[in-house]
Amino acid sequence: MSSITVEQPIVKEPAKWTLPRGWQRQLGHGLSYLMLTLLALIMIVPFVWMFATSLKTREFILETPPRLIPDPASFDSYRQLFDLIPIKHMLFNSILVAVVGTGGQVLVSAMAAYAFARMQWKGRNALFTLYLATMMVPSQVTLIPLFILIRELGWPNSYQALIVPGLFSAFGTFLLRQHFLTLPRELEEAAFLDGANHFTIFWRVLLPLSKPALATLAVFSFMGLWNAYLWPLFVARREDVMTLPVGLAVLQGGPRALTQWNLVMAGAVITVLPILAVFLLAQRWFVQGVVTSGIKG
């Protein structure tokens, strides 16, 4: 709006200082941007600080005042980190566990969801209620027997220990069942008449139509596996199967490094970059998942 003078009604109002409508909106937007920028900076600066510290050389870490832009900047700490711990192998372990675990969980959940959503059988609802009931139990309750079971199976310090217990997610089954229920039945009825069997329908009809739901579950599963700390800490302590978060915690707390902050931050950068990339690519489904489930992964 360009006109500054707004025609006031003739009725006398109590004197009140107001800006013209258009200006008010501009001011409001300006304030919103200001607050958003401030809050976003609070969220991002710690990560910038992490990256900056990782580029500093040893003698400059403890300088005061602390500098946000390192001078001189170098990748020395990354080189040292690669010499100090088998971080490349940890990166490999993390990727392997997250990729295989995610693929497995999505497949197992989708198959069970198909049986619950698209087939009629006796006891179906009772069994589904049981699935839902297990979702209420916090993971600490199963932690101890699960640890004992892994020992009995001879699985400590193995990839199975990291992957297998996470494959059977009642949450994943629930999420995909809800989605399958929304798809029209006519789809598979037509396919059945053409002589297709259940597997063909599941694989060729339902899964391709469920890509968003599958992606949502996959993103959560991947994030959960990638960031997992408590479980790997106790079943995968050996370096050959150790994942990045455990390795990073060892680096930070262990006597070996005596907390060289530039090395620790280099490790943090390597741990966070892959998951950040996945998030940026899959942001849409991640947001959708938080909204529908409140699960953090």
Next chain:
Amino acid sequence: MVGEVGFRKWGWVAFFLAPSLIGLLVFVLGPILSSLGLTLFDWNLLSDPKFIKFDNFKELYHDKDFWIAFKHTLMFITYYIPSVLVTALITALLLNQRLRGVSVFRTAFFVPVVASWVVVAVIWKWIFNPRFGLLNFLLAKLGIEGPAWLFDPDTALYAIIITSVWKDTGFVAVMLLAGLQNIPETYYEAAKIDGARPWQRLRFITLPLLTPSIFFALIISLINSFQVFEQAWLMPERFARSGTTVVVEQIVNNAFRYSRMGYAATMSWVLFVVIFAITFVQIRLQKRWVNYDL
């Protein structure tokens, strides 16, 4: 269903369900039941488990360390829940405006959510470092002498709470944002015609209509915060730990440090019952303040 009878049908049900059901029985349901059974035993994994009836519960009742950890957990919740709900609400209200570039901001709020707790913990340990950290440097600029944070049992828990609020704000905000976007535009238009000022619209339209989402966010945050662990385990310095031990830390210590499997299982069941009871009470109380229709 079309084209299937008896035996063949059950074959297909088994085919689709078996992997999930067998896995769930072995790795979820079995452990839940054996954990309940374990509460009645004394077992260090080396000798045979000994049946001791309710002795674990009796010991827990008198276990000072456990109740201190419980108190710390409640303190964490007392400060964390209101803080995270308020910051998330402000964030969600800001993100809900039709502003250009708002999705970039939303992404920024989510970066701490997707980062692993280990990464967040090492970053904030460094920021909270009393001598060389960013925070006390900034406080000094304002003329405030910052505390020793994670080096002091009296302040370590607050540092952990601040970090947790920082990490989870974006997560809670997105839940609230979904609720905000479901409020029909017509309510605001009607209110504008009636001359309602912005804060009146917030007070009498937005907040009441947002209560279901706030309730959902509250329940999820409560359940999560009773299980607080990683930050309390990773952040404080060794001599500040006396001020930060939480319930899950006690479970982990008893199981993996002292090999007291039965006792740790008992703690986990007490935690479960507490979470269950609190959630149940919240669901009961929601009638008093949650509007599902207007």
